[in-house]
Amino acid sequence: QVQLMESGGGLVQAGGSLRLSCAASGRVFNIYTMGWYRQAPGKGRELVATITSGGDTNYADSVKGRFTISGDSAKKMVFLQMGSLKPEDTAVYYCYARSLSIYWGQGTQVTVSS
Numbered sequence: 001q002v003q004l005m006e007s008g009g010g011l012v013q014a015g016g017s018l019r020l021s022c023a024a025s026g027r028v029f030n031i032y033t034m035g036w037y038r039q040a041p042g043k044g045r046e047l048v049a050t051i052t053s054g055g056d057t058n059y060a061d062s063v064k065g066r067f068t069i070s071g072d073s074a075k076k077m078v079f080l081q082m083g084s085l086k087p088e089d090t091a092v093y094y095c096y097a098r099s100l101s102i103y104w105g106q107g108t109q110v111t112v113s114s
Contacts, residue, residue, distance in 0.1 A: 002026045002103040004095040009108030016112070017083045022095035022105060024076035030099035034071055034078040038091035038110075045094065051078060063089075085112045 008020040024031060035050030035058075049059045049069040057069055068081045078095065090112050095105035 002028060002031065002097055002099065002101075004097055004103055004105035006093070006095045006105045006108040009093060009110045011111045011113065012085055014085060014087055014112055014114050016085050017081070018085065018110060020080040020082070020093055020095075020108060020110075022078045024097050024103075027099070028076040028097075031076055031097050033096075033098040034076070035069065035096045036078070036080045036093055037096055038089075038093045039107075040088075040091040043091075048093065049080060050096070082110070085110075087112045087114045 003025045004022055006022045012018050032053045033050055036048040037045050038048050039045040047060050048063055049067060051057045051069045051071045053073045066084045071078045091110060092107040093110050094107045097103045
């Protein structure tokens with residue numbers, strides 16, 4: 001099993017920045033992709049960004065140029081630097097890890113006020 005612990009959410013004004021962090025623990029040796037998904041009220045969970053152990057990244061079109069994902073593959077940590085935040089970025093952000101199975105964190109709330 002893999003456990004994921006997120007931190008860094010909060011309330012920020014539009015145009016501001018936040019940094020999310022996620023640390024994996026447990027059976028982490030098979031993890032090859034980590035990333036972030038989000039779920040806004042009344043909507044489904046959607047991809048934000050992912051990064052592989054080799055450093056390849058993938059972003060949702062809605063966050064390209066504003067968000068940057070990075071990772072420490074040795075420590076099994078992933079970070080999401082969010083900039084130029086918009087009210088529509090308001091959501092619960094979930095850390096994601098993929099090994100032989102898919103694992104989710106408990107989620108951290110990000111609220112962007114207009």
